[in-house]
Amino acid sequence: MKNYKKILLAAATSLALSTGAMAADKLRIGTEGAYPPFNLLDANGQAVGFDLDIAQALCDKMGAECSVVLSDWDGIIPALNAKKFDFLVASMSITEERKMAVDFTDRYYSNGLQFIAPKSVDFKVDAASLKGKVIGAQRATIAGNWLEDNHGRNVSIKLYDTNENAYLDLAAGRLDGVLADKFVNWEWLESDAGKDFEFKGDPVFEDDEIAIAVRKGNKQLVERLNKALQEIREDGTYKQINDKYFPFDIY
Structure with missing residues (x-):
């Protein structure tokens, strides 16, 4: 009887540990859903895009069951720190200010800023030429x-x-130009809405690394994500996702 009780206790302990492990591997991805081609909502209201494909590939490598939580950009870091989701994949640049509020993984792509404006306009990006212009x-x-x-x-x-x-x-003529991430601008310029517009000048800022944000102090999750990032870079998964959205390497 004692042995039988020990077996039952061992089985119960094993089940509890297994259940705990399963719960720990259910992770929530935070994103904006308004930043094509990186994150946007499809016709069914589901978040899709480069960010989400990368996030799902990382979840697969980590053996985690992941779901998506949407958040407005302005409140996306507070939402992460309020535990609305576990990690943030929303094309977020690493900045010193943000590093005071969250921890970042290694980069998952590199970025820069570039102006766009109408093709018909002589638009230069030096201070004298920009003076008086309305820029969004x-x-x-x-x-x-x-x-x-x-x-x-x-x-x-x-x-x-x-x-x-x-x-x-x-497009409505209420702005002289827009400054935004060059890959997001490229996506818009490729659309029908952007056909009469073009890049103006060289990128004004290119030292921009985009990474995944997690809550401060969650070193274990940062390490898991970094390991998964390395794996998708090495096995070709990253390239497949990159090539789905861009005819050039954005890493």
């Missing part, structure tokens, strides 16, 4: 911050909740 950017991004830091005195800056709204105003 997304709020709480390095593009908006760069404009304010470098041209806050000579440019009228309009900040938007999403890049999509900035593009709408550009």
Whole structure:
């Protein structure tokens, strides 16, 4: 009887440990859903895009069951720290200010900022040429911050909740130009809406690394994600995802 009780106890302990492991491997991905081609909503309201494909590939490597939680960009770090989700895959740039609030993984792509404007306009990106122009950017991004830091005195800056709204105003003639991530601008320029617009000048900022954010101190999750990132880089999964969205390497 004692042996039988020990067997039952061992079985119960094993089940509890197994259940705990399964629970630990259910992770929630936070994203914005308004930043094509990196994250956007499809016709069914599901989050799709480069960010989500990368996130799912990482979940597969980690053996985790992952779900997606949407958040407005302005509140996305507070939502992460409020435990609305476990890690954030939303094309977030690593900045010193953000590193005070969250921890970052290694980069999963590199980025830069570049102006776009109508093809018909002689648009230069030096301070004298930009003076008096109305330039749009997304709020709480390095593009908006760069404009304010470098041209806050000579440019009228309009900040938007999403890049999509900035593009709408550009197409409607309410903006002289938009400054945004070059790959997001490239996606819009390839669309029908962007056919009369083009890049202007060289990128103004290229030292931009995009990474996954996790809550401060969650070293274990950072290490798991970094290991998975290395694995998808090595086995060709990353390249397959990259080539699905871009005809060039964005790593």
